[in-house]
Amino acid sequence: MFDPDELEEIREAKAEWEDETLGPTLDRFGERKEEFTTDTGGNVVKRLYTPDDADVDYDEDVGFPGEKPYTRGVYPTMHRGRLWTMRQYAGFGTAAETNERFRYLIDNGSSGLSLAFDLPTQMGYDSDAMMAAGEVGKSGVAIDSLHDMETVFDGIDLGEVSTSMTINAPAAVLLAMYVALGDKQGVPREELRGTIQNDIMKEYIARNLYIFPPEPSMRLITDIFEFCAAETPKFNTISISGYHIREAGSTAAQEVAFTLGNGIQYVEAAVDAGLDVDDFAPQLSFFFNAHNNILEEVAKFRAARRMWAKIMEERFGAENPKSMQLKFHTQTGGSTLTAQQVENNVVRVAYQALAAVLGGTQSLHTNGKDEALSLPTEKSVRTALRTQQILAHESGAADTIDPLAGSYYVEALTDDIEDEAFDLLDEVDERGGMLDAVKNQWVQREIQDVAYERQREIEEGERVIVGVNEYQVDEEPTVEVQEVSEEEEQKQVESLDARKDDRDEEAVEAALEDIRAAANGDENLLPLIVTAVKAYATVGEICGVLREEFGEYEPGMA
Structure with missing residues (x-):
């Protein structure tokens, strides 16, 4: 965006500033520490960024919202036209209790529902199975049959809501229940809206809630792609999840690389099954984490959009613009929440939500402050939802599109994350693709190495976690927790x-x-x-x- 002569003048001016203005101040006062890094330690943060650090080609690297390379957003008006969908994760105990929470969220302004399932349901077991004992309704709602799904959505018109379901190995079964319930309510299948997570690769990588081997799992996923393309065109068939990869300890660049790597694996499986990329790719969606470093997270979202557009066009020959648009849901970082001084989590969640909005998310879930301890209470869920509403209507963050574009630091960091993520994808390809890299545990080891180093930094005080290793208090107040009996x-x-x-x-x-x-x-x-x-x-x-x-x-x- 700057001609060579201008850049040379800036370099010379910066050198003069460093010598005459900065140098004496450093000699006298120094800085807080020798080196600053981004939140995940993947990039050294320079003292000052200038146009020389972000010499991007505007058309090729930045562009306009709703046009390639989609760095600034997948829609022309973004949040000026329509706010992101405000989802709140719910699901605990019985289906009747979850229905009550859903009604409460809708009454308080939630524009999307997000359904959490208990561990037995996620593993494909009924509540009366021996393997389910002690876990029924504990981490989400127990869904055994269509009767439970009917109860969860009693009085809720599936034609009026968008529902996200966090389910993977048995995703085909839970999607089938949602479709069957829509049929019973008389909602045309083409009007059903929502998302199923349906991301088995990240289960092999980070969560371990898998059932079947990779090949039949991929077959189920491509069956879903084909079925939904024909029957439920407004329903997102997969939410390719970097969230749990980040929760396992990855860097921001690893989150992007391994998430898009999983996406590549799914697209390849569908193409190999005979599906046309432009028939199913518009229904793909993604799910990312939002952590505390606001600028790094914004850059991460911008880099991911740009990368996916390149991958779909150059690697798979996609021609439909919707096939190249990375649409994503964001959830604030559960692993960043602390059991100590839980009120601090309200602040963490607010900053993380701001990063997601500045980064152009399509929907957002804000964690309750007490989720480091238990399922969130009704009060903490309301506060989490109000956080989004204040952000939408009072902060001004949604009033202009991609407001941090052109920041020398953000543009440079966007480039850095993209470069690092593509380098990781190149290594994945050298290892035979994402599936082989996961089977051979290479991806898992890469994440574990980062997680170990981060924990060491916390324990040795190199990384400050407020209320945990700095600024502690002697007594903690009693916190109300949600329990399942x-x-x-x-x-x-x-x-x-x-x-x-x-x-x-x-x-x-x-x-x-x-x-x-x-x-x-x-x-x-x-x-x-x-x-x-x-x-x-x-x-x-x-x-x-x-x-x-x-x-x-x-x-x-x-």
């Missing part, structure tokens, strides 16, 4: 038993056998799973059939 678990099991007693067992068995047959062929499984859930076949029964036919994944298996 054993009685509620028993109620869920009794409800499941009652539903099984009421259903047509012959219809259930026939539907499960159709799924079994299709699992051994190449027929799309989604229509058959929809039929099964409409007969009130359970998550555990459907996943049980697929376990028998596909097998279960063990780390290190080929």
